[in-house]
Amino acid sequence: QDWANLERFREANEKLAPAKVCDDRVVFMGNSITQGWIDQVPEFFAPEKHYINRGIGGQTTPQMLIRFRQDVINLNPKVVVILAGTNDIAGNTGPSTLEMIEDNIHSMTELAQANGIAVVLCSVLPVYDYPWRTGLEPAPKIMELNKRIKEFAASRGAVYCDYFTAMADDRNGLPKEISGDGVHPNKAGYAIMQPIVDNAIARALLMWKK
Secondary structure, eight states, X not given: OOTTOTTTTHHHHHHSOOOOTTOOOEEEEESHHHHHHHHHOGGGGOGGGTEXXXXXXXXXHHHHHHHXXXXXXXXXXXXXXEEOOHHHHHTBTBOOOHHHHHHHHHXXXXXXXXXXXXXXXXXXXXXXXXXXXXXXXXXXXXHHHHHHHHHHHHHHTOEEEOOHHHHOOTTSSOOXXXXXXXXXXXXXXXXXXXXXXXXXXXXXHHHHHO
C-alpha cells in the first residue's frame, strides 16, 4: 500500500541526470492538474526547458508532503512550483480543514527554502462543483485558501502565481471553454496558465540568484 505513491517517480528520479549549476531546473509538484499538463502539452516540459513534472492525479497535500524530499529536494532544482489543495477541499483522502492544507503547504515551502530552493506557490484553480463529489460548494473555500496562500507567500519571500483571477467565470468556477469537467484545464486552459507560471518562475529564479 503506497499511500503517497512514492514508487511513481522512483525510477525516473534515479535516471535523471544531476542538475548542473547552469541549468535552471524547475520541479512542478502537484496533482492531476499538473500531471494533465505534461499529458496534454508535453512540449511545455521539453528537456531543454529543464522543467520536470512530478504531478500525480488525485493527490492531496499530505501525500505531496510525504514525497516532497524524493520528488523535489533530491532533484536539486533551483525552483519548485507547488499547485495543491483542491483535492483536499474535495476530501479525496478524508476531511480536511483549510488550516490543515495551509500547514502542509507551509511545510513544503519551509523544506524547499531550507534546501536553497526558491518557491512558487500557485493559487488553487476555480471550481464551482466537483463532479466526483457534488454539493460541496468549494468556490468560497478555494477563494479563502488562495487569500491565505498569497499572504503566506508574501511573508516567506515566495512567489505567488495567480491562476485563479485569469481563469474564474462569474460563478468562480472554470468556464467550459477551458475545462471539460469544471476542474481540469484543457489545452486552452493550459495556454492561459503557461505565461502566468513562466513569469512566476522567472521572478523566482531572480530571487534564487540573489
